[in-house]
Amino acid sequence: MKPFAYHQPDQIADAAKLLTSIEDSKLVAGGMTLIPTLKQRLASPVALVDLTRLGDLSGITDGGDTVTIGAMTPHALVAASKLLQTKIPGLAALASMIGDPAVRSRGTIGGSVANNDPAADYPAGVLGLGATIITSTREIAADKFFLGLFETALEPSEIITAIRFPVPTKAGYAKFKAPASRYALVGVFVAKFADGVRVAVTGAGSGVFRVAPMEAALSGNFDASAIAAIKIDADGLTSDIHAEADYRAHLVTVMAKRAVGAALS
Amino acid sequence: MQISFILNGRPTTVDVEPATLVAELLRERLSLTGTHIGCDTSQCGACVVHLNGLPVKSCTLLAPALMGATLLTIEGLQGAPGSNRMHPMQEAFREHHGLQCGFCTPGMLMTAVALAAEKPNLTEADVRHGLEGNICRCTGYQNIVVSVMAGAAAMNAGNGE
Numbered sequence: 001m002k003p004f005a006y007h008q009p010d011q012i013a014d015a016a017k018l019l020t021s022i023e024d025s026k027l028v029a030g031g032m033t034l035i036p037t038l039k040q041r042l043a044s045p046v047a048l049v050d051l052t053r054l055g056d057l058s059g060i061t062d063g064g065d066t067v068t069i070g071a072m073t074p075h076a077l078v079a080a081s082k083l084l085q086t087k088i089p090g091l092a093a094l095a096s097m098i099g100d101p102a103v104r105s106r107g108t109i110g111g112s113v114a115n116n117d118p119a120a121d122y123p124a125g126v127l128g129l130g131a132t133i134i135t136s137t138r139e140i141a142a143d144k145f146f147l148g149l150f151e152t153a154l155e156p157s158e159i160i161t162a163i164r165f166p167v168p169t170k171a172g173y174a175k176f177k178a179p180a181s182r183y184a185l186v187g188v189f190v191a192k193f194a195d196g197v198r199v200a201v202t203g204a205g206s207g208v209f210r211v212a213p214m215e216a217a218l219s220g221n222f223d224a225s226a227i228a229a230i231k232i233d234a235d236g237l238t239s240d241i242h243a244e245a246d247y248r249a250h251l252v253t254v255m256a257k258r259a260v261g262a263a264l265s
Numbered sequence: 266m267q268i269s270f271i272l273n274g275r276p277t278t279v280d281v282e283p284a285t286l287v288a289e290l291l292r293e294r295l296s297l298t299g300t301h302i303g304c305d306t307s308q309c310g311a312c313v314v315h316l317n318g319l320p321v322k323s324c325t326l327l328a329p330a331l332m333g334a335t336l337l338t339i340e341g342l343q344g345a346p347g348s349n350r351m352h353p354m355q356e357a358f359r360e361h362h363g364l365q366c367g368f369c370t371p372g373m374l375m376t377a378v379a380l381a382a383e384k385p386n387l388t389e390a391d392v393r394h395g396l397e398g399n400i401c402r403c404t405g406y407q408n409i410v411v412s413v414m415a416g417a418a419a420m421n422a423g424n425g426e
Contacts, residue, residue, distance in 0.1 A: 006266060006283035006329045028327075035325045036307055038284070048283070050329065076319065100398025101376060102310065105319035106326070180308065182397065 001038045005047040012057075012136050012159060015049050020157040022047045027159065029072060029111035032103050057110070057161055060084060065167050068134075071110025071160045079104060090171035090263060094125045094189065097175060099182055110160040113145075116152050116207065118238070119183040123208035125173065126163060128189030128200035134162040148207040168193050170222070172263030174255045175203070178242050185243050186251035190259040192222050199256060204237050204248045214256055222264070224257035270331040273341030279328075287323040287331060288312045291338060299339035299371050303400070310399030313372040314338045320379040322398070339371035342378065354378050354416035363412030365403035373399050373409055381417035389414065 005022075009015045019025055025047040028034050037043045051057065057072035060081050067087055069078060078084060078095035085092045098104055098112075098121050112122040113133065126133070126142045133140045136159040145153045154160070168191040175187030184203030191198045197218040199211045217226040234249035243251075269278045272295070281290060288305075291297040291314075300323055303311035307325035314323045315337040316330070344350030354377050357363065364370045373396070380395040381387060387395075392413045393406070401409060 001284040001286075003282055003284050006327075008329065008332070031327065031330075032307070032325065035286075035327060039286075039305070048327075052330070100310070101379065101395055102313055102320050102322045102325075102398050103307070105316070105321050 002041065002044040004038075004045055006050065007047060008050045008053045010053040010055075012054055012161065015051060015054065016136055016157045016159055018047070018049045019159075022049075025049055027051060027114075029108040029114075030074060030106035031111075032099070032107040033111070033115050033117065051110075051159070058108075062087070063164070066164050067167060068162050068164045069109050070162050071113075072108050073110075075099070075104035075107050075109070075112075076101070078109060087167045088129070088165060088171055090168075090173050090189065090191070090259075091125050091129065091165065093262065094121050094173040094187075097121060097173070097177070097182075109163060113163065114152060114154060114160050116146055116150050117183070118149055118205065118207050119178075119185070119187075119203040121173070121175065121184055121187055121202060124184070124187050124189040124200045124202035126165075126200075127208050127210065128173075128198050129165045129168060129171065129191045130193075130198055131166070132164045133160055134164060135160050139164075146208050151207070166193070170263040172259040172261070172265075174258035174262055176251050176255055186248050186255050188252060188255040188259045190218065190256060190263055192218070192263065197222060199259075201252055201256075204232075204252055206236075206238065211252070211256070218260065222260065224260045227253065227256055227260070230256075266329065268328055268332050270333060271335045273336070273338060281328045283327065283329050285328040287314070287326040287328055287336075290328050290331075291323060297338050297340050301368055301371055303368065303372075308398075308400065309369070309372070310376060311369050311372040313375040313399070315375060315379060318379075318382075320376050337375075339375060342374060352378070353419035354381065354413070357416030357419060358409075358412045361408055361412040361415055363404070363409045364401075369399060369401045369403075373401065373413075377413040377416060378420070380413070381420045385421050387414060387417045392417075 026045040028048045057070045059070045075095045171191040173189045175184040187202045199214040232249040232252040234245040237245040239245045301311035303309035312323040342352045
């Protein structure tokens with residue numbers, strides 16, 4: 001790691017100010033992506049702005065037909081939340097599948113969503129549930145937030161403070177994980193609402209995306225059999241050392257069926 | 266920067282560069298070499314310590330995160346106060362041969378103790394899921410899983426506590 005200055009503001013406004021006033025500064029939440037990146041010298045910011053002192057950004061609150069998760073809430077807390085296990089068990093299950101226990105102790109929902117890794121789990125849950133990303137300046141719908149490979153609608157000094165999830169009738173997540181990293185080779189989140197079904201895929205392409213034909217089929221019949229024959233075009237999907245694009249395309253249908261199964265169980 | 270925290274029950278203050286990893290701080294500055302660095306890429310889990318009671322990989326933790334925190338390392342793991350005995354999880358690893366070369370063992374123990382503290386009645390599936398972030402290249406995990414289950418049972422029965 002190259003040396004850097006370290007700031008631990010206790011007000012969100014101060015954090016935003018530091019971010020704009022120090023050129024080449026970066027936010028750090030749990031650091032589960034940033035610290036390995038710094039160690040490999042893939043990034044060498046002059047200053048880190050640590051968000052852990054902003055205590056009010058961690059926690060899960062019941063809003064009736066919504067549940068709001070503070071940006072600094074670690075995955076372990078989401079996985080163990082009785083509220084989520086009751087209201088959106090698919091989201092608690094997703095959190096329990098991220099990384100390993102040590103990663104879940106430190107990694108945060110805000111960090112994961114802001115980073116928008118193409119193989120991260122949370123983007124599938126956020127887009128699949130049609131959540132709202134609440135930032136230091138505004139609210140952004142999930143459909144307008146994820147813009148592709150590590151890219152989001154966030155402005156440079158904008159900080160995620162919480163994410164508000166609508167409570168679905170049913171929801172489930174299934175992933176085929178890369179065995180060493182436990183990132184999603186393909187992960188599919190399925191959510192059923194009174195007015196239709198949403199299907200979001202992570203790991204398969206350069207960013208999380210929805211699958212309209214599956215959403216239409218599941219809106220008519222919320223059963224794994226309804227999507228068994230739907231094939232995903234491998235064109236544009238990721239090919240790497242772990243899997244070819246056509247295998248990932250195949251896995252999307254398999255994981256979508258399993259996600260529906262998880263939602264119904 | 267100056268950082269004050271509780272290390273294995275003792276108030277500790279160190280002056281460090283912010284770009285210092287907790288694993289380095291423990292091993293190179295504080296001479297606590299029980300915490301091992303295996304991969305240094307947060308995959309192997311040999312460096313697991315407890316930060317405020319939760320298992321974390323100290324090779325992927327910056328020293329400033331320790332400010333005001335409580336840190337427990339393998340050196341702080343022990344049986345009943347003054348008993349001169351090992352922690353029940355350590356006893357279980359010895360009893361059930363949960364190690365061969367021993368390099369991964371400090372991390373295995375710290376993860377296992379946190380797992381057992383979090384959930385009272387562990388199933389084998391819980392243990393295998395809970396050990397996903399700890400790699401052992403000797404044992405094939407069989408005896409580690411047996412040890413963790415025995416250690417968890419002993420912890421919950423209050424043996425040696």
